[in-house]
Amino acid sequence: MTFHLVRKFGFWISVFFACGLFIGTVEAAKRKVIIDQDAFGPGGPNLQPILMVLQSPDVEVLGITIESGDGWQKENAAHTLRMLELIGRTDIPVFAGATYPLTNTAEATKRWEARYGTLFYKGAWTEQWPKEVQVRRPIVHGPETIPPMSEGETAWQVRPEIAANFLIRKVRELPGEVSILALGPCTNLALAVRLDDTFAAQAKEIILMGGSFNPHPAGNAFALEYLYSPRLEFNFRWDPEAAHIVLHAPWRKLVQVPVDPTTATLFSAALIKKIAAADTPLARYVAKYAESFPMWDELGAAVWFDPAIVTRRETLAVDVDTDSGAGYGNTLSWPAGKGPGLGERDAEVIFEVEVATLEKLVLQLLTSPVQASTQR
Secondary structure (H helix, E strand, O other): OHHHHHHHHHHHHHHHHHHHHHHHHHHHHHHEEEEEOOOOOOOOOHHHHHHHHHHOOOOEEEEEEEEEOOOOOOHHHHHHHHHHHOOOOOOOOOOOOOOOOOOOOOOHHHHHHHHOOOOOHHHHHHHOOOOOOOOOOOOOOOOOOOOOOOOOOOOOOEOOHHHHHHHHHHHOOOOEEEEEOOOOOOOHHHHHHHHHOOHHHHHOOEEEEEOOOOOOOOOOOOHHHHHOOOOOOOOHHOOOOHHHHHHHHHOOOOOEEOOOOOOOOOOHHHHHHHHHOOOOOHHHHHHOOOOOOOHHHHHHHHHOOOHEEEEEEEEEEEEEEEOOOOOOOEEEEEEEOOOOOOOOOEEEEEEEEHHHHHHHHHHHHHHOOOOOOOOO
């Protein structure tokens, strides 16, 4: 009897197992990524690249780790959780990380400014916004305060695991498979590097949005940030010591996306209008909360998605100035292999991209139907 059943249904059993193997192969083939971000919101250049990554059908987002930077860690996490709630992706775990830089402080920054001049932008420490930049910001507040959120309060909470521990755990579980998309200051990553000497080497790669070399001034107010200080960039300036640690770590592959290629980009009103026309929950969220910033972090995500958009890249030895002088936080660079030999390593630095292709990719991802939740 058993023999006849096997003969009768053997073909369909084979098909069933073949489909299972195929599905398993497809799942295994998905690019695995952890997004590390100072995810101030709602919307804007911090949360829009997260949405881009979530919208890719061939990507598995293992988690989002949050630190302070543009805003304080607790408010950043709340904005991220609310965004995921509004688009139906609460299956993505969010982990709280560092509230403060490793050694930099608001007081030290004020002393630096008294000696060397006022910084254009200080993120969560900004007390008065430059008149040239019109953005939505709550009143100045401390790190424990979450001001009322225009997008509504969230019912969700961050996971109990500390961000650095989550980063270490996932790359240990999946050695050589996990990409790190680092779009904010480097504090969480530096903590992971220091907690586990093998962390960086076990990751597949890191795409690091930060630093500045010689950006061409753009025709908008944001050019004032680098016009007179071309080597200064916010992510590195918020926590220079963390950036130094991350740049010295033994990554298998290190891709740096500095300010330079972003000066030719802008999340324009025309692009926002095209996204709004899609009228999906995600597109409505983007259209409602978008602001016309350069596409800093969107470009970092796009370079990871499709390296073919890059039209000029160079291999350079890169570091960060961690002295307390006028150049604190500045990007340092030398020809590949020609640094002072103090642990700096070579990075693939992105200098130019095809902007039209970038805009098409952003539009495509942010207007596609929302990817299904993976919750079971």
